[in-house]
Amino acid sequence: MNARFVRxxxxxxxxxxxxxxxxxxQAKEGDTLMVALLTAQDTLRDSEFGDGRRAGFCLMGACQDCWVWTASGERLRACTTPVEEGMSIVTRIGQTKEGVWPRASV
Known part of the structure; x- marks a missing residue:
């Protein structure tokens, strides 16, 4: 898979x-989740409205296009959340746990 961002x-x-x-x-200390995710892959997350993968939009926390989930189901804004050692992030709706917003059948 190609990365969208190149360090x-x-x-x-x-x-x-x-x-x-x-x-x-791998990410770097001080990266936001968005930088870490887009340095590792070409898209950021699934759209909860079924129109495919998304790559973020405004990069500053205004547009709401960068929500991802932790493995435990917490929602995080990728563009404003600092990366932490050992974080487990879910970007694909089909891999979220039951009850995690959004509840979609993918």
Whole structure:
């Protein structure tokens, strides 16, 4: 899979390991979840309205297009949430647990 973002600066920051949809990925300390996700893959998340994958929009917390889930079901805004060691993020609605918003059958 190709990444949407390519890191060209600040490559010396401490690496942070996270899990994205069950796969291990590397981020850098100080990254937002959006940077970490789009450096690891080409899309950010599934649209909860069934129109495919999304890549975020405003990059500053205004548009609501970057919501992702933790493995435990908490919703996070990827563009404003700092990455933390060991985070487990779900970007695919079909992998969210029962009762997690949005309740969609995919």
């Amino acid at each position: 060209v600066a600040e490559t010396g920051r401490k690496p942070v390991t996270i899990v994205i949809d069950g796969s291990i990925a």
